Amino acid sequence: MATTTKPSRSQTLAKTAMYPLDWLEERSGLVGGVKYFLFRKVPGDTSWWHTLGSATLTAFLVQLVTGVILAMYYKPDVNSAHESVEHITHDVWGGWLVRGMHRWGASVFIILMFMHMGRVFLFGAYKYPRELNWIVGVLILATGLFEGLTGYLLPFDQTAYWATVVAININGTAPFVGPWLASVLRGGAEIGPDTLARFYSIHMLLVPGALIGLIGLHLYLVVRLGVTSPPWSKEAADREPDPEPPPPRSGMVQPAPRAAGVRRRPSE
Amino acid sequence: MSSIDERRAGFQRYKENVKKRGKPFYPYAMFHDTVMSLVVVCVIVGLAIVWRYTSVLGELIGDKADPGTIQFVPRPDWYFYFLFYLLRIFKWPNSVILATVGIPTLLLIILLIMPFVDTRRERRLTRRPVAVVAAALVIISMGVLTYKGATAQEAIASEVKAAIPSWAKKQGFQNNKEALAGANLFAESGCTNCHTYLGTGSSNLGAPDLSAEGAKNKGIQFQIDHLKCPSCVNPGSPMPQFAPLGEDNLHKLATFLEASKGSQ
Numbered sequence: 204m205a206t207t208t209k210p211s212r213s214q215t216l217a218k219t220a221m222y223p224l225d226w227l228e229e230r231s232g233l234v235g236g237v238k239y240f241l242f243r244k245v246p247g248d249t250s251w252w253h254t255l256g257s258a259t260l261t262a263f264l265v266q267l268v269t270g271v272i273l274a275m276y277y278k279p280d281v282n283s284a285h286e287s288v289e290h291i292t293h294d295v296w297g298g299w300l301v302r303g304m305h306r307w308g309a310s311v312f313i314i315l316m317f318m319h320m321g322r323v324f325l326f327g328a329y330k331y332p333r334e335l336n337w338i339v340g341v342l343i344l345a346t347g348l349f350e351g352l353t354g355y356l357l358p359f360d361q362t363a364y365w366a367t368v369v370a371i372n373i374n375g376t377a378p379f380v381g382p383w384l385a386s387v388l389r390g391g392a393e394i395g396p397d398t399l400a401r402f403y404s405i406h407m408l409l410v411p412g413a414l415i416g417l418i419g420l421h422l423y424l425v426v427r428l429g430v431t432s433p434p435w436s437k438e439a440a441d442r443e444p445d446p447e448p449p450p451p452r453s454g455m456v457q458p459a460p461r462a463a464g465v466r467r468r469p470s471e
Numbered sequence: 472m473s474s475i476d477e478r479r480a481g482f483q484r485y486k487e488n489v490k491k492r493g494k495p496f497y498p499y500a501m502f503h504d505t506v507m508s509l510v511v512v513c514v515i516v517g518l519a520i521v522w523r524y525t526s527v528l529g530e531l532i533g534d535k536a537d538p539g540t541i542q543f544v545p546r547p548d549w550y551f552y553f554l555f556y557l558l559r560i561f562k563w564p565n566s567v568i569l570a571t572v573g574i575p576t577l578l579l580i581i582l583l584i585m586p587f588v589d590t591r592r593e594r595r596l597t598r599r600p601v602a603v604v605a606a607a608l609v610i611i612s613m614g615v616l617t618y619k620g621a622t623a624q625e626a627i628a629s630e631v632k633a634a635i636p637s638w639a640k641k642q643g644f645q646n647n648k649e650a651l652a653g654a655n656l657f658a659e660s661g662c663t664n665c666h667t668y669l670g671t672g673s674s675n676l677g678a679p680d681l682s683a684e685g686a687k688n689k690g691i692q693f694q695i696d697h698l699k700c701p702s703c704v705n706p707g708s709p710m711p712q713f714a715p716l717g718e719d720n721l722h723k724l725a726t727f728l729e730a731s732k733g734s735q
Binding site: 240241242243244245246247249250251253254255257258260261262265281285286288289292299300302303304306307308309310311313314315321324325326327328329330331332333334337338341344345348351352355358359360361362363364365366368369370372373375376377378381382393394429431432434435438439440441442443444 | 475478479481482484485486488489490492493494495496497499500501503504506507508510511512514515516518519520522523528531532533534535536537538545546547548549550551558567568571572579582583585586587589590591592593594595596599602606610676702706707708709710711712
């Protein structure tokens with residue numbers, strides 16, 4: 204019979220410290236989820252090439268944080284939008300930095316999306332079973348570009364205004380949905396005060412919401428399916444095993460046909 | 472093309488190998504990710520600083536938008552330059568729809584169906600010549616179009632104005648005051664940012680050459696209606712509305728356009 208010894212001080216301390224985590228784990232499984240995320244195995248040849256996705260995510264997070272700060276000062280109204288952006292740029296402490304990071308972070312985000320997509324293409328990482336994640340990625344790219352388009356109007360200077368006028372008109376040339384889409388973007392038949400408010404709402408609520416959802420799904424699929432080894436890697440995780448050396452010949456028996464057909468089934 | 476069984480077997484092999492020989496995401500891969508993320512944040516901050524303290528990256532903010540002044544350059548952000556430049560290649564009204572809708576839609580569809588077209592398991596670049604050539608062509612063409620879009624010059628109003636006397640001579644409207652006033656408005660109102668006229672201006676956004684617009688004899692009233700609301704007359708026209716110029720000015724512009732019968 205094992206004697207029940209009194210738990211030592213350090214054991215009690217550890218248990219107390221871990222209590223909130225245990226509580227959370229028991230009720231949500233979140234701790235296990237995070238542990239799984241951190242300690243899941245990735246292929247041994249995972250390299251700097253694989254950082255482009257997380258770099259894109261970082262750029263997106265920068266956009267979220269700086270965007271929230273800008274929204275505290277920006278006024279989506281045709282009469283005060285331009286002034287409020289000037290106020291942010293020249294008067295608000297650190298305002299130029301936050302706006303500059305948002306302005307140029309958008310470019311970095313888009314460049315990184317394209318680079319990440321190029322990497323995935325060259326690695327052949329869109330192939331089975333990751334087709335769906337490629338599609339989600341393409342949707343993120345298209346949505347991200349649309350986010351750039353809607354944000355471009357907000358400083359409400361001449362370039363922004365007229366580029367948007369033409370962009371909306373171009374939208375209107377699309378068959379069937381074009382005129383309807385253009386009128387939704389404009390908030391009416393003409394570009395007016397409603398247009399700016401509409402672009403602002405789309406830019407900071409609708410599209411970021413969609414992006415967060417798509418990125419969440421994208422990451423879920425990455426964790427579920429794993430990342431792809433570089434195709435040139437000697438130890439690529441999905442590499443076919445080296446063909447077995449032919450067994451020594453004995454007498455007249457030819458083992459060759461069996462060796463060649465090892466991976467093939469008659470049905471193929 | 473690899474059969475689904477082969478592809479499933481490949482993924483099974485992947486999972487087993489990663490389990491056996493893989494390394495944990497933390498700390499190995501996460502170290503790389505963290506360093507790269509820090510680089511990204513530093514680059515963004517660096518760009519913001521360069522933007523603030525030098526003029527390399529353009530002005531901090533332009534003049535306030537004014538729907539009344541039509542003097543403008545409809546230039547998108549740089550990552551749309553490749554589409555922007557396509558609109559100089561495809562012209563209104565026949566083929567502009569290719570640039571505005573056709574090519575972007577086609578690119579999107581190609582991207583979406585790609586994993587279902589390329590179903591081979593092969594990932595090595597040397598064994599995927601079609602994919603490598605296609606990728607190279609896309610990168611080169613997008614690079615060239617972006618560069619061309621970035622370096623495309625817009626017409627400057629003062630230069631356009633200097634050309635007016637020669638226009639009047641060639642078109643024979645030196646004595647038509649209304650048409651001359653219209654030519655001035657044409658130069659000042661940014662028309663030549665998209666349209667060309669007797670070799671002046673920049674062909675942009677698919678806009679047609681207007682040197683011989685009057686030869687179509689559509690009439691002054693048609694020209695006024697079109698200027699007021701281009702897409703009402705030409706459904707799908709991306710041209711902005713010039714109604715803010717006012718009835719008098721529109722009449723002058725229309726007279727000028729109708730007097731433009733093409734270089735004699």
